[in-house]
Amino acid sequence: xxxxxxxxxxxxxxxxxxxxxxxxxxxxxxxxxxxxxxxxxxxxxxxxxxxxxxxxxxxxxxxxxxxxxxxxxxxxxxxxxxxxxxxxxxxxxxxxxxxxxxxxxxxxxxxxxxxxxxxxxxxxxxxxxxxxxxxxxxxxxxxxxxxxxxxxxx
Numbered sequence: 001x002x003x004x005x006x007x008x009x010x011x012x013x014x015x016x017x018x019x020x021x022x023x024x025x026x027x028x029x030x031x032x033x034x035x036x037x038x039x040x041x042x043x044x045x046x047x048x049x050x051x052x053x054x055x056x057x058x059x060x061x062x063x064x065x066x067x068x069x070x071x072x073x074x075x076x077x078x079x080x081x082x083x084x085x086x087x088x089x090x091x092x093x094x095x096x097x098x099x100x101x102x103x104x105x106x107x108x109x110x111x112x113x114x115x116x117x118x119x120x121x122x123x124x125x126x127x128x129x130x131x132x133x134x135x136x137x138x139x140x141x142x143x144x145x146x147x148x149x150x151x152x153x154x
Contacts, residue, residue: 013116015086015108020077022085026109032069034100043095045069051091052076052083085112114145 035045049059049072062068079086085108093102 002107012085014111015089015112016084018085018112018115020073020085020088021081021106022112023088024111024114025071025105027111028070028073030104030107032075034103035069036067042099043097045054045072045132046094048072048091048097053080 032045035043035048038044045068046059048069049062052061052072054072054076062071065071073088089104089108090100092098
């Protein structure tokens with residue numbers, strides 16, 4: 001894997017460690033604006049999908065999607081443990097779409113920064129989780145041998 005992308009990004013964290021799910025809707029929509037149009041001069045979503053490891057038949061099936069970029073990002077993220085932000089940016093560079101990387105750099109860095117902050121937040125905890133409401137005194141001390149009708153079993 002090429003390590004040039006994190007050097008381009010000056011965020012202070014390693015994009016090769018950040019999963020693709022860190023990228024929010026705004027970045028994904030912007031990627032689609034760049035990559036969805038079929039382009040004879042620049043690489044489009046098909047080139048990106050091919051570099052992600054999708055087969056010819058898979059790519060042909062994505063042609064019917066309204067937003068193929070969104071679909072390939074979701075599917076790549078779901079099936080590939082190596083689907084990291086750094087890998088995506090490396091793919092964009094390999095298909096000669098440095099314009100996309102340059103235009104979205106700040107948004108991508110911000111999404112990654114937020115993702116890292118969320119990972120470092122302690123989980124929300126409550127003292128006790130109890131779904132048995134309302135609490136009534138007659139339920140105190142009930143055992144398996146108690147009969148709801150009040151009959152004794154012995």
